[in-house]
Amino acid sequence: MALSTRSNFAKPDDAFRAIVEAHHGLNDEQSADLDAALVLILANHIGDLDVLKEAIALAAQRMLSASQQQQQQQQ
Amino acid sequence: MALTKTQFGYRRHPDQDRAGADIAEHAVVVVGAGPIGLSLAIDLAQRGQSVVLLDDADRIGEGSRAICFSKRSLEFWDRLGIGQRMVDKGVVWSVGKIFHGESQLYQFNLLPEEGHKRPAFINLQQFYAEAYLVDRVEELPAIDLRWRNKVTGLEPRNDGVVLTIQTPDSAYRLAAQYVVACDGARSSLRQMVGAEFAGQVFEDQFLIADVKMTAAFPTERWFWFDPPFHAGRSALLHKQPDDIWRIDLQLNRFSDPAVEKLPENVRPRIARMLGHDKFEFEWISLYKFQCRRMGKFIHGRVIFAGDAAHQVSPFGARGANSGLEDAENLAWKLDRVLRGTSPEPLLDSYHIERSAAADENIRESTRSTDFMAPNSHQEARLRKAVLSLAKETEFGKRMVNGGRLSTPSIYETPLSTADGDSWDGGPRPGASMPDAPVAGQGGEPIYLTDAFIAAGTGFTLLEFSNGAAAERPDGLGTIRIGGQGGLSDAAGLAARRYDAEPGTAYLLRPDGYVAARFRHPTRAALDAALARAAGHI
Ligand SMILES: Cc1cc2nc3c(=O)[nH]c(=O)nc-3n(C[C@H](O)[C@H](O)[C@H](O)COP(=O)(O)OP(=O)(O)OC[C@H]3O[C@@H](n4cnc5c(N)ncnc54)[C@H](O)[C@@H]3O)c2cc1C
Numbered sequence: 001m002a003l004s005t006r007s008n009f010a011k012p013d014d015a016f017r018a019i020v021e022a023h024h025g026l027n028d029e030q031s032a033d034l035d036a037a038l039v040l041i042l043a044n045h046i047g048d049l050d051v052l053k054e055a056i057a058l059a060a061q062r063m064l065s066a067s068q069q070q071q072q073q074q075q
Numbered sequence: 076m077a078l079t080k081t082q083f084g085y086r087r088h089p090d091q092d093r094a095g096a097d098i099a100e101h102a103v104v105v106v107g108a109g110p111i112g113l114s115l116a117i118d119l120a121q122r123g124q125s126v127v128l129l130d131d132a133d134r135i136g137e138g139s140r141a142i143c144f145s146k147r148s149l150e151f152w153d154r155l156g157i158g159q160r161m162v163d164k165g166v167v168w169s170v171g172k173i174f175h176g177e178s179q180l181y182q183f184n185l186l187p188e189e190g191h192k193r194p195a196f197i198n199l200q201q202f203y204a205e206a207y208l209v210d211r212v213e214e215l216p217a218i219d220l221r222w223r224n225k226v227t228g229l230e231p232r233n234d235g236v237v238l239t240i241q242t243p244d245s246a247y248r249l250a251a252q253y254v255v256a257c258d259g260a261r262s263s264l265r266q267m268v269g270a271e272f273a274g275q276v277f278e279d280q281f282l283i284a285d286v287k288m289t290a291a292f293p294t295e296r297w298f299w300f301d302p303p304f305h306a307g308r309s310a311l312l313h314k315q316p317d318d319i320w321r322i323d324l325q326l327n328r329f330s331d332p333a334v335e336k337l338p339e340n341v342r343p344r345i346a347r348m349l350g351h352d353k354f355e356f357e358w359i360s361l362y363k364f365q366c367r368r369m370g371k372f373i374h375g376r377v378i379f380a381g382d383a384a385h386q387v388s389p390f391g392a393r394g395a396n397s398g399l400e401d402a403e404n405l406a407w408k409l410d411r412v413l414r415g416t417s418p419e420p421l422l423d424s425y426h427i428e429r430s431a432a433a434d435e436n437i438r439e440s441t442r443s444t445d446f447m448a449p450n451s452h453q454e455a456r457l458r459k460a461v462l463s464l465a466k467e468t469e470f471g472k473r474m475v476n477g478g479r480l481s482t483p484s485i486y487e488t489p490l491s492t493a494d495g496d497s498w499d500g501g502p503r504p505g506a507s508m509p510d511a512p513v514a515g516q517g518g519e520p521i522y523l524t525d526a527f528i529a530a531g532t533g534f535t536l537l538e539f540s541n542g543a544a545a546e547r548p549d550g551l552g553t554i555r556i557g558g559q560g561g562l563s564d565a566a567g568l569a570a571r572r573y574d575a576e577p578g579t580a581y582l583l584r585p586d587g588y589v590a591a592r593f594r595h596p597t598r599a600a601l602d603a604a605l606a607r608a609a610g611h612i
Contacts, residue, residue: 036453036460044470 003054079206081135085223091247101127102413104238104251106226106264110141110201111381111398112257113208117155118406120217122532124413127249128218129240131225135209139283139358140201142315143392146186147483147507148399149193150524150587157211158193161204165197166314171296173477177303180465181472182295185480190512190568192522196480198315201395226258229267231375253409254377257398260365262383268374274367275441277388279448280326281362282335284345288354289318298477300447300462304347309447309477312348319357322348323389325447332361364388364444366437372426380405385433390443390478393436400483401429407532407585411609421610424490432484439479446476483507489612490584492591492604501574501581501592508537508587511569513562523569524587526554526562533585534605539570541577546598548605584608 009015022038023031043052090099103119105112108130116126144161152158172182185195212218227246228239236254240247256264265272297312299305311323322345326335334340336359346352368385372378381398405425411417449455464471483506491504502509511523527535530552538545540558547553555561556569557577564570573581582591582604591604606612 032453032456033460036456037464040457040460040464040471040474041468044468 003051003058005058079203080209081137081202081206083133083209083222085133085243086221087242087244088219088221090249091242091244093247098237098248098250100235100250100252101125102252103127103255103409104129104236104249104253105255105257106130106238107256107258107381107383108205108209108220108222109257109259109381110204110208110395111402112255113205113212114151114155114399115255115257115380115402115406116218116220117208117211117215118402119410120212120215121155122406122410123217124410125217126219127251128212128220129224129226129238130220130222133222135202135205137202137358139285139321139360141204141389141392141395142198142200142313142321143196143396143480144199144204145392145396145481145483146191146193146195147481148396149197150510151399151403153193153524154403154528154587155208155211157207160207161199162193162197164203164207164316165199166294166316167194167197168294168296168314169195170293171298171477171480173475174297174299174302175462175465175475176301178466180300180462180475190566191510192524193510196392198313198321200315200317200319203316204395226264226267229254229264229377231268231377234376236376252376252413255405255409256377256379256383257381257402258383260382260386262379264377265369265379265383268377270369270371270374270379272367272369272386274365274386274437276365277363277444277448278328279363279444280328280330280332280335281364282324282326282341282359283362284322284324284341284359285315285319285357286322286345286354287317287319287357288349290320290349292320300475300477302348305344310348311478320354326361336361366441366444368430368433368437372430373422378405378409378422378425380429384429385437387436387440388444389440390447391436391440391480392478393440393481396481397432397436400432401425403586404429408610417610424488424610428484428486428488428490431487435484436481443476443478486588490590490608490610492582492607494592495600496592496594498574498592501572502589504589504591506589508581508583508589509572511564511572512566513556513564513569515562516560518563521562523554527583527587530554534590534608535583535585536601537573537581537583539573539575539577539579543578545596548598548601551601551605582608 093099104127105116106129108128116128119126149158152161169186170184173180212220223243225241226238227241230237235250235252238249258264294314299310301307302310308325313321315321341359366387372384380401387393408421408425412419412421449458461471461474465475486505488505515521533552535552537554539556540561542558556564578595580593580596581589584590590608
């Protein structure tokens with residue numbers, strides 16, 4: 001099974017809002033704790049190390065492109 | 076301790092009187108009489124080799140070192156004739172509990188099923204294990220154990236090694252076809268061959284105390300994250316023989332070892348842990364742990380084993396236990412190469428199998444140590460999430476890492492013959508043989524591991540009889556289950572653990588690992604598997 005990046009929710013906005021709202025009233029530290037727990041719960045639900053690694057790689061691309069942009073700005 | 080001999084004398088050996096180029100020659104010299112060198116020497120001697128065993132000290136070191144010895148190590152020691160003595164003295168355990176703060180997160184049982192000769196673990200002070208091994212060595216005239224013989228020089232030759240050895244009298248030289256370096260984590264032989272020892276040093280310090288007290292704690296391994304008596308850190312409590320308890324306390328990275336070690340500082344902390352202060356200290360030591368290994372375990376005719384070849388942090392009890400697996404892996408191969416019944420490249424499989432095992436042990440113990448002492452803020456955050464999820468979920472419990480205890484590796488090795496038949500279970504080629512209860516001809520209960528010892532020290536065929544008398548290669552030991560004159564497997568556990576049907580056969584290596592398995596072996600298939608396992612391919 002490969003990582004699915006098709007849109008899987010019938011109503012994606014509901015999913016996005018649910019995650020945003022979970023952070024309401026939390027400070028940054030608490031938000032980060034919530035995310036950590038959420039990541040672990042979802043990772044276990046997926047239960048497939050290859051999919052997890054693909055998801056991590058996709059997420060980590062943002063850090064990559066952010067640092068590339070920074071480098072370009074510095075040049 | 077009164078009955079245990081731990082002090083030995085230096086004796087001058089005639090080899091020391093040889094002068095100039097006329098030096099004594101031996102087949103194998105083992106350097107270091109720690110648990111690994113002693114066990115290796117015994118195994119080699121039981122196979123008929125003469126062994127010179129050198130150690131720079133003349134006594135067995137005390138202090139807090141290994142306490143947990145695994146089922147696999149006990150099965151090896153059974154083959155060396157000293158398993159029972161270890162078990163009789165040791166404290167048997169298989170249950171571990173993990174606590175977070177005040178509450179228990181979960182418990183595990185390392186050997187949930189019946190029908191094994193040996194328990195998952197015993198706890199036994201390393202000095203007892205070494206003392207019993209020395210007693211066994213003294214029963215074997217083929218081992219020449221020389222105390223206060225320190226190797227100080229090594230000259231490689233094409234067909235051997237010349238060692239320079241310092242003694243209380245004077246230095247002397249000795250030639251050996253093979254040298255096995257079991258000289259511990261600070262191995263000087265490793266330096267002499269110019270090998271590096273790369274890896275990771277953990278910044279956190281651990282205080283290890285052995286305390287004497289009579290207490291009604293159960294014989295279980297108790298591990299705490301963030302206990303009330305040691306806020307923010309981890310702690311471990313474990314029982315040893317003689318009413319001694321092992322306590323490991325994680326310290327802060329920046330604590331001053333000299334201050335931390337003072338009994339007046341340690342005592343109140345442990346009193347809070349135990350809930351009373353009726354205990355005496357046997358030893359207090361501070362450790363920083365490392366995980367590292369040599370790139371190659373074989374350097375010409377010098378072969379490295381035990382801590383000399385690889386070092387791990389102790390969470391998981393993988394140090395001595397993995398070194399003992401090195402010894403059982405090497406002994407039969409070296410014996411065959413010395414006899415000329417296998418070609419020298421058989422030894423390469425020692426490096427292949429045991430360096431992969433070292434990587435696995437390092438990976439496991441590094442993960443445990445990192446979980447106890449997270450390296451970054453985010454790692455600490457994820458650990459906090461795991462610990463809190465563990466209260467409510469099964470997956471969270473299984474992610475909590477308070478040490479993953481030593482189990483034998485499964486080898487990906489050129490000595491294995493790949494499965495050709497289909498299997499739903501049982502040990503695959505490269506795995507160690509599982510034990511099972513069976514009965515002898517007179518109905519006496521024994522274990523498969525006993526039958527393996529009785530079948531001799533070579534390759535062994537474990538057959539589940541289908542009544543047919545099959546043609547077998549010469550010189551193969553046999554264990555027959557079922558049929559005329561076979562062992563009986565009334566409970567069917569042997570058949571179940573080996574996924575066996577009538578006709579099934581497992582070819583076992585001399586170290587008890589599976590080399591090949593067949594539903595219906597032919598003579599040709601067995602010959603080929605045997606040749607491969609003996610390094611002829
Ligand atoms: C706190 C602690 C807890 C541990 N707990 C466990 C545990 O529960 N389970 C487990 O399996 N492991 C455990 N270990 C690891 C275990 O103690 C080691 O893995 C084990 O001692 C390695 O045995 P060895 O024979 O390779 O080396 P060593 O025991 O170090 O023996 C090496 C020997 O070589 C001799 N020597 C050195 N240099 C020379 C020389 N030049 N010439 C001649 N002789 C020489 C030394 O005198 C010594 O006798 C623990 C370790 C520590 C520190």
